[in-house]
Amino acid sequence: MLGRYMQHSVLVTGGAGFIGSNFVRLCVLERGIPVINVDKLTYAGNLGNVRDLEQKSGYSFLQADINDGPAIRDILRKFQPSAIVHFAAESHVDRSILGPDEFIQTNIHGTFQLLEEAKAYWNELSGTAKAQFRFLHVSTDEVFGSLKPDDPAFSESTPYAPNSPYSASKAASDHLVRAYHHTYAFPTLTTNCSNNYGPYQFPEKLIPLMIANGLSGKKLPVYGDGLNVRDWLYVTDHCEAILQVLQKGRIGETYNIGGCAEMTNLDVVNTICRTLDELRPRPDGTSHASLINFVKDRPGHDRRYAMDIRKIRNELGWSPKESFATGIRKTVSWYLDNSEWVESVTSGAYRDWMRTQYAGR
Ligand code: NAD
Numbered sequence: 001m002l003g004r005y006m007q008h009s010v011l012v013t014g015g016a017g018f019i020g021s022n023f024v025r026l027c028v029l030e031r032g033i034p035v036i037n038v039d040k041l042t043y044a045g046n047l048g049n050v051r052d053l054e055q056k057s058g059y060s061f062l063q064a065d066i067n068d069g070p071a072i073r074d075i076l077r078k079f080q081p082s083a084i085v086h087f088a089a090e091s092h093v094d095r096s097i098l099g100p101d102e103f104i105q106t107n108i109h110g111t112f113q114l115l116e117e118a119k120a121y122w123n124e125l126s127g128t129a130k131a132q133f134r135f136l137h138v139s140t141d142e143v144f145g146s147l148k149p150d151d152p153a154f155s156e157s158t159p160y161a162p163n164s165p166y167s168a169s170k171a172a173s174d175h176l177v178r179a180y181h182h183t184y185a186f187p188t189l190t191t192n193c194s195n196n197y198g199p200y201q202f203p204e205k206l207i208p209l210m211i212a213n214g215l216s217g218k219k220l221p222v223y224g225d226g227l228n229v230r231d232w233l234y235v236t237d238h239c240e241a242i243l244q245v246l247q248k249g250r251i252g253e254t255y256n257i258g259g260c261a262e263m264t265n266l267d268v269v270n271t272i273c274r275t276l277d278e279l280r281p282r283p284d285g286t287s288h289a290s291l292i293n294f295v296k297d298r299p300g301h302d303r304r305y306a307m308d309i310r311k312i313r314n315e316l317g318w319s320p321k322e323s324f325a326t327g328i329r330k331t332v333s334w335y336l337d338n339s340e341w342v343e344s345v346t347s348g349a350y351r352d353w354m355r356t357q358y359a360g361r
């Protein structure tokens with residue numbers, strides 16, 4: 001199986017976003033796997049995330065919307081990929097609360113349109129190319145809802161119970177993928193992963209927002225009591241897991257991916273503050289933790305997520321390499337070393353979002 005992907009290309013949707021760009025980098029630079037990166041370049045998609053790949057052989061970028069069937073059809077016919085890895089989505093829960101429309105359009109309708117085009121393309125294949133084709137759908141642990149403190153972690157058989165417009169739209173897309181396998185024998189794989197962090201994450205999400213605000217001396221807005229729990233996974237571990245599933249996963253199956261690193265938001269923010277205190281002390285000598293500001297909670301805020309990763313570990317031999325301690329240090333250091341990237345993405349539109357989301361909270 002591995003040899004097949006060394007020779008044939010993978011079409012990646014959303015490869016200019018956070019996880020997608022890290023995945024494309026892993027494929028092209030470390031594994032020699034050719035990639036066709038298809039991205040609409042929304043506010044979250046940034047060609048600066050893949051600048052180092054532009055001149056590499058085996059890498060192509062095409063700006064297209066997954067809702068645009070004819071454009072996707074042309075790309076599939078032209079590049080003849082042997083797999084599709086589908087990251088493209090609206091991904092921020094807070095934005096889904098303030099404006100769910102785009103989430104329905106991209107996450108549900110866009111996934112449907114992509115499945116239609118991918119199925120038509122696969123139907124035209126024959127022999128080994130048809131037998132080896134795979135469609136891998138990248139999803140989230142949020143489709144399973146919220147856990148109580150002592151509940152067991154989510155497994156692949158946990159019933160779906162999404163609570164936000166974002167997670168409901170991802171759940172709908174997971175169901176469509178499942179249905180295309182069940183009804184048409186379309187060769188799908190689905191991964192459900194916990195919270196990612198690492199280089200190139202847009203500073204609207206908890207970890208990069210706290211780093212960016214901390215560095216510029218702004219308040220660190222912690223929702224509610226700060227005791228919501230997330231399971232954090234360093235992004236390159238997620239990308240390695242996706243490749244393992246693509247290369248060795250069983251068709252039609254779903255695989256849970258997680259970091260085995262459950263932490264409260266307050267612990268995460270305090271760890272970031274301690275790391276910043278060490279690597280970039282404040283001029284007045286006070287801790288970055290003095291910037292922590294408890295604000296009004298997120299509506300419908302899920303209390304706890306946790307992932308049972310026994311299936312992917314036992315079947316495919318994957319487990320996370322980074323601990324939260326090593327991963328967060330790498331992440332803070334990356335943001336310190338890449339202040340130009342941070343400046344380039346925190347444009348006027350970003351400042352508008354920050355005002356809408358946090359002013360008067
Ligand atoms: P992101 O918001 O950083 O990137 C999304 C990318 O998709 C952007 O490049 C954007 O331009 C592109 N895109 C959006 N709409 C599009 C459309 N209609 N057509 C083509 N491209 C479009 O997201 P991310 O955090 O990298 O997440 C990637 C995927 O992983 C998503 O499907 C998300 O649900 C899933 N996921 C994310 C996490 C996480 O912690 N970030 C965890 C588990 C799963």
Ligand code: DAU
Nearest residue numbers: 091092093140141142194195204205206221222223228265
């Ligand atoms: O669990 C996987 C999911 O993780 C992915 O599917 C989503 O795409 C991704 O955005 C993420 O969702 P969360 O809502 O968990 O991530 P976020 O970084 O937005 O928030 C993490 C926690 O931090 C959550 O409990 C809300 C809290 N938070 C977030 C922000 C932005 C704050 O306390 N303050 C903030 O300013």
